[in-house]
Amino acid sequence: DAGVTQSPTHLIKTRGQQVTLRCSPKSGHDTVSWYQQALGQGPQFIFQYYEEEERQRGNFPDRFSGHQFPNYSSELNVNALLLGDSALYLCASSSQIAKNIQYFGAGTRLSVL
Amino acid sequence: DAKTTQPPSMDCAEGRAANLPCNHSTISGNEYVYWYRQIHSQGPQYIIHGLKNNETNEMASLIITEDRKSSTLILPHATLRDTAVYYCIVRIGANFNKFYFGSGTKLNVKP
Numbered sequence: 001d002a003g004v005t006q007s008p009t010h011l012i013k014t015r016g017q018q019v020t021l022r023c024s025p026k027s028g029h030d031t032v033s034w035y036q037q038a039l040g041q042g043p044q045f046i047f048q049y050y051e052e053e054e055r056q057r058g059n060f061p062d063r064f065s066g067h068q069f070p071n072y073s074s075e076l077n078v079n080a081l082l083l084g085d086s087a088l089y090l091c092a093s094s095s096q097i098a099k100n101i102q103y104f105g106a107g108t109r110l111s112v113l
Numbered sequence: 114d115a116k117t118t119q120p121p122s123m124d125c126a127e128g129r130a131a132n133l134p135c136n137h138s139t140i141s142g143n144e145y146v147y148w149y150r151q152i153h154s155q156g157p158q159y160i161i162h163g164l165k166n167n168e169t170n171e172m173a174s175l176i177i178t179e180d181r182k183s184s185t186l187i188l189p190h191a192t193l194r195d196t197a198v199y200y201c202i203v204r205i206g207a208n209f210n211k212f213y214f215g216s217g218t219k220l221n222v223k224p
Contacts, residue, residue: 004156033211042200042214043157056211090156092212100145102212104156 003027004093004105012111013081021076021108025093032074033102034066035090043090049074050096078110086112117201122219125195131188133218135201138182145204146177147212148186150197157200157214160186191222 003026013019025032031050035043045058049068068074072093078085088109092102118136125131137146145164149157161168161175163184168175174187188195198217 035212035214042198042216043212045211045213048211058211088154092156100162101147101159103159104149106156107154109154 004091004103006089006091006105006108008108009106010109010111012113014113015081015083017081017112018077018079019081019110021078021089021091021110023074023076023091023093023105025072025074025091026103029093029095029103030072031094031096032068032072033092033094034074034076035092035104036060037088037090037107039087046076081112083112086110116213117203117215119199119201119215119218121216122221124221124223125188125191127193127222127224128190131186131191131195131220131222133186133188133199133201133220134183135185136183137201137203140181140203142181146175146181146184147202147204148173148175149200149202149214150195151200151217152197160199191220193222193224196220196222 005024007022033048034046037043046060047057048055052068063079065077088107090107091105094102145162147162148160151157161173163175177184198219200214200217202212
């Protein structure tokens with residue numbers, strides 16, 4: 001158990017809808033990263049939050065947005081869902097003090113119909 | 114970040130050592146090598162990481178070549194529970210870093 005909690009575990013949406021995924025980092029961690037993992041592929045970096053700001057971003061459109069709260073938890077929002085957004089969404093937390101290791105949650109499985 | 118190359122799959126007999134190779138020929142001097150594994154439909158699990166020296170922990174050993182262009186993850190006594198996809202990642206050990214995952218190696222441990 002990595003101590004990173006994601007909710008919900010599964011989600012079904014239809015095209016054009018919006019979705020919000022949530023992540024609570026491991027205790028003592030202040031940095032949250034989000035990844036998208038399509039079936040049969042490795043995780044792809046979406047963005048990373050620290051001090052409630054987006055610090056780095058991967059090659060994802062603006063439909064993907066996020067937020068980090070003062071308690072370090074984070075949300076991932078996806079607007080105007082496409083069929084291709086169906087994937088496992090992973091949250092990883094780390095600490096800027098012990099900044100080398102990211103711990104992953106179990107993920108949220110999103111299905112877009 | 115440097116890209117990595119791993120074989121798509123490997124087999125290993127239960128109880129034997131599993132040696133998983135990774136090529137990272139474009140690695141920079143300040144980039145670390147990390148290994149994670151992912152058991153089906155779960156989140157990736159941290160295994161080990163290193164910069165230039167060989168590393169060992171309770172899960173595995175990491176051997177990095179002197180020129181740092183390749184590394185090997187060693188699971189000394191593989192069990193059926195070690196069946197997973199293993200990812201080799203290189204990353205700058207600095208703030209606001211991100212991991213680039215490749216396709217990984219699917220390790221099949223067989224009885």
